[in-house]
Amino acid sequence: xxxxxxxxxxxxxxxxxxxxxxxxxxxxxxxxxxxxxxxxxxxxxxxxxxxxxxxxxxxxxxxxxxxxxxxxxxxxxxxxxxxxxxxxxxxxxxxxxxxxxxxxxxxxxxxxxxxxxxxxxxxxxxxxxxxxxxxxxxxxxxxxxxxxxxxxxxxxxxxxxxxxxxxxxxxxxxxxxxx
Amino acid sequence: xxxxxxxxxxxxxxxxxxxxxxxxxxxxxxxxxxxxxxxxxxxxxxxxxxxxxxxxxxxxxxxxxxxxxxxxxxxxxxxxxxxxxxxxxxxxxxxxxxxxxxxxxxxxxxxxxxxxxxxxxxxxxxxxxxxxxxxxxxxxxxxxxxxxxxxxxxxxxxxxxxxxxxxxxxxxxxxxxxxxxxxxxxxxxxxxxxxxxxxxxxxxxxxxxxxxxxxxxxxxxxxxxxxxxxxxxxxxxxxxxxxxxxxxxxxxxxxxxxxxxxxxxxxxxxxxxxxxxxxxxxxxxxxxxxxxxxxxxxxxxxxxxxxxxxxxxxxxxxxxxxxxxxxxxxxxxxxxxxxxxxxxxxxxxxxxxxxxxxxxxxxxxxxxxxxxxxxxxxxxxxxxxxxxxxxxxxxxxxxxxxxxxxxxxxxxxxxxxxxxxxxxxxxxxxxxxxxxxxxxxxxxxxxxxxxxxxxxxxxxxxxxxxxxxxxxxxxxxxxxxxxxxxxxxxxxxxxxxxxxxxxxxxxxxxxxxxxxxxxxxxxxxxxxxxxxxxxxxxxxxxxxxxxxxxxxxxxxxxxxxxxxxxxxxx
Numbered sequence: 001x002x003x004x005x006x007x008x009x010x011x012x013x014x015x016x017x018x019x020x021x022x023x024x025x026x027x028x029x030x031x032x033x034x035x036x037x038x039x040x041x042x043x044x045x046x047x048x049x050x051x052x053x054x055x056x057x058x059x060x061x062x063x064x065x066x067x068x069x070x071x072x073x074x075x076x077x078x079x080x081x082x083x084x085x086x087x088x089x090x091x092x093x094x095x096x097x098x099x100x101x102x103x104x105x106x107x108x109x110x111x112x113x114x115x116x117x118x119x120x121x122x123x124x125x126x127x128x129x130x131x132x133x134x135x136x137x138x139x140x141x142x143x144x145x146x147x148x149x150x151x152x153x154x155x156x157x158x159x160x161x162x163x164x165x166x167x168x169x170x171x172x173x174x175x176x177x178x179x
Numbered sequence: 180x181x182x183x184x185x186x187x188x189x190x191x192x193x194x195x196x197x198x199x200x201x202x203x204x205x206x207x208x209x210x211x212x213x214x215x216x217x218x219x220x221x222x223x224x225x226x227x228x229x230x231x232x233x234x235x236x237x238x239x240x241x242x243x244x245x246x247x248x249x250x251x252x253x254x255x256x257x258x259x260x261x262x263x264x265x266x267x268x269x270x271x272x273x274x275x276x277x278x279x280x281x282x283x284x285x286x287x288x289x290x291x292x293x294x295x296x297x298x299x300x301x302x303x304x305x306x307x308x309x310x311x312x313x314x315x316x317x318x319x320x321x322x323x324x325x326x327x328x329x330x331x332x333x334x335x336x337x338x339x340x341x342x343x344x345x346x347x348x349x350x351x352x353x354x355x356x357x358x359x360x361x362x363x364x365x366x367x368x369x370x371x372x373x374x375x376x377x378x379x380x381x382x383x384x385x386x387x388x389x390x391x392x393x394x395x396x397x398x399x400x401x402x403x404x405x406x407x408x409x410x411x412x413x414x415x416x417x418x419x420x421x422x423x424x425x426x427x428x429x430x431x432x433x434x435x436x437x438x439x440x441x442x443x444x445x446x447x448x449x450x451x452x453x454x455x456x457x458x459x460x461x462x463x464x465x466x467x468x469x470x471x472x473x474x475x476x477x478x479x480x481x482x483x484x485x486x487x488x489x490x491x492x493x494x495x496x497x498x499x500x501x502x503x504x505x506x507x508x509x510x511x512x513x514x515x516x517x518x519x520x521x522x523x524x525x526x527x528x529x530x531x532x533x534x535x536x537x538x539x540x541x542x543x544x545x546x547x548x549x550x551x552x553x554x555x556x557x558x559x560x561x562x563x564x565x566x567x568x569x570x571x572x573x574x575x576x577x578x579x580x581x582x583x584x585x586x587x588x589x590x591x592x593x594x595x596x597x598x599x600x601x602x603x604x605x606x607x608x609x610x611x612x613x614x615x616x617x618x619x620x621x622x623x624x625x626x627x628x629x630x631x632x633x634x635x636x637x638x639x640x641x642x643x644x645x646x647x648x649x650x651x652x653x654x655x656x657x658x659x660x661x662x663x664x665x666x667x668x669x670x671x672x673x674x675x676x677x678x679x680x681x682x683x684x685x686x687x688x689x690x691x692x693x694x695x696x697x698x699x700x701x702x703x704x705x706x707x708x709x710x711x712x713x714x715x716x717x718x719x720x721x722x723x724x725x726x727x728x729x730x731x732x733x734x735x736x737x738x739x740x741x742x743x744x745x746x747x748x749x
Contacts, residue, residue, distance in 0.1 A: 086305075145274070155282070
């Protein structure tokens with residue numbers, strides 16, 4: 001749906017890396033306004049002059065912002081379907097059947113689990129509900145089928161004390177039976 | 180077991196009842212004390228898992244040297260409470276059961292009652308089973324219902340909540356407050372006196388819904404003072420009879436009902452209805468689950484096929500209140516002429532635990548309602564037609580309403596603003612409140628916003644929605660202009676569908692009640708602001724006032740879990 005908002009370009013600037021360098025990305029307003037942060041920063045009416053508005057996105061690293069931008073741009077062309085509750089599927093691909101989005105959060109595209117969490121926090125910070133839901137969904141399915149110890153490793157979390165852990169395991173024996 | 184004498188007037192508070200008898204109305208006893216937000220916040224029970232509000236982490240010294248001040252890891256802090264709620268709400272039961280063993284924060288976050296309630300309700304819906312047994316928490320109930328029986332018996336251990344020190348979370352704590360707020364003393368005693376002695380002006384200024392005794396009000400008085408003027412009233416003693424005497428214990432109700440019959444329950448926050456047997460529902464209320472919006476029983480079929488329950492209530496009631504007797508001479512309950520199965524849903528049994536209830540709504544299909552208190556007390560808060568309460572934001576055409584999902588949430592966010600309304604609003608658009616006691620029947624006129632909160636451990640009521648000559652005109656208009664809002668007839672095969680109701684009703688009344696029909700059809704405009712203020716596309720005064728615009732924005736920012744909510748009368 002091309003309208004004038006697709007012709008107005010913005011420049012997004014990421015958080016500087018350890019060498020002090022930021023990365024910059026150009027994106028149309030039409031795509032960027034999915035982010036509440038950007039929408040609020042720009043406001044409803046802005047002057048169209050020669051200079052391209054530049055928006056700092058302080059808490060998001062360069063390569064993460066690159067992925068966010070590609071999500072926003074693709075969404076403009078192919079909106080993501082809303083994730084229903086109940087999920088209606090027992091695997092990620094069953095719930096999210098749009099291929100581009102499946103591939104977007106796949107390990108091969110993200111490179112590492114850290115990137116998934118970075119994307120999640122970026123979506124939260126930038127106020128992009130759709131990206132947030134997508135990344136939360138991915139996190140959920142990464143935890144599905146794992147036991148507590150494995151989940152702990154995935155999330156790199158501190159443990160319960162031995163006594164707490166013992167009691168928690170005692171209470172949850174029912175998980176280990178097969179349906 | 181409740182003794183009815185507990186509910187009497189609070190005269191024992193006054194040392195010398197004779198001397199103080201005349202002064203009782205003006206003393207600062209609980210009867211006249213204004214209820215403030217602090218009356219709700221003095222909750223006694225701590226969070227079962229030891230959660231404290233977020234600010235506390237700055238004041239707590241370490242419990243022991245090796246514990247961090249907050250026991251959330253860096254990663255957990257980056258993913259805030261709301262994000263975790265989203266992730267956890269997507270998890271299935273096994274995953275969630277594993278997640279709670281992972282870390283201290285996840286143990287607490289993953290044990291939130293609502294997560295497991297939703298898992299139970301969804302699994303029941305998917306497998307088409309009713310809830311026939313419950314355990315002491317939603318999580319345990321899930322295991323009881325859905326684990327294979329042999330293994331369950333071997334492995335099932337009722338969970339024992341662990342108190343995990345060091346969890347500070349406003350989100351989780353606020354939820355705890357919303358489900359365990361204290362019930363103000365002022366709500367538990369009678370405060371609205373019988374109103375014969377008040378002048379009309381005094382009546383208008385009152386904060387209490389007027390109360391009359393059933394003996395003192397004739398049908399003519401009821402129609403002229405309340406039904407035709409569209410004013411609420413509590414009629415004391417109108418529901419007295421066998422039901423009030425006998426339904427104080429579940430055993431009686433169960434003895435006179437089929438043990439396999441299931442009843443529909445719902446709440447503002449539940450994603451779908453749950454169906455319980457009576458025995459299971461009783462246990463559910465007795466276990467006193469800690470949740471923000473407890474499921475309350477709200478079933479339109481409760482009396483179907485149950486003559487005993489019907490006889491316990493209706494004959495006495497109709498005799499005491501002839502103005503509400505459908506077969507009587509006063510032409511009430513006009514929708515009955517459509518046929519008892521063809522008409523929209525009309526009579527419900529309601530039961531619920533303490534703090535269950537409904538947030539603000541207007542009853543469906545332009546109907547009046549009477550609500551008979553059988554057991555337990557209820558607190559009612561009313562706002563006049565066309566003047567939505569604080570926190571309730573209807574869209575201009577009334578199609579959607581945004582409002583908090585639970586009573587506790589509304590109290591936390593809006594109680595103080597509600598108190599302001601008594602001062603700020605002009606007379607005539609002010610709110611009113613009262614408490615109803617067993618034996619009372621409250622008249623809820625059409626178009627009034629109202630919210631109800633159950634105050635005792637067991638609360639049972641019967642309610643009925645109807646049309647009478649006083650609101651028939653508005654209803655006929657509603658059936659034409661607001662067809663999308665018609666409810667109570669969409670999910671039953673035999674009920675007349677929304678687009679046909681107007682004509683069917685006109686047809687039926689042509690022979691049965693031609694005079695009332697003629698008068699109603701002559702009416703062209705709405706006579707109730709609940710709908711007349713919706714029809715125009717012009718923003719009303721409130722929205723044009725710049726200061727109230729600002730107020731609305733602040734409300735929107737403050738209220739996180741706002742959701743569009745259509746009150747589910749089905």
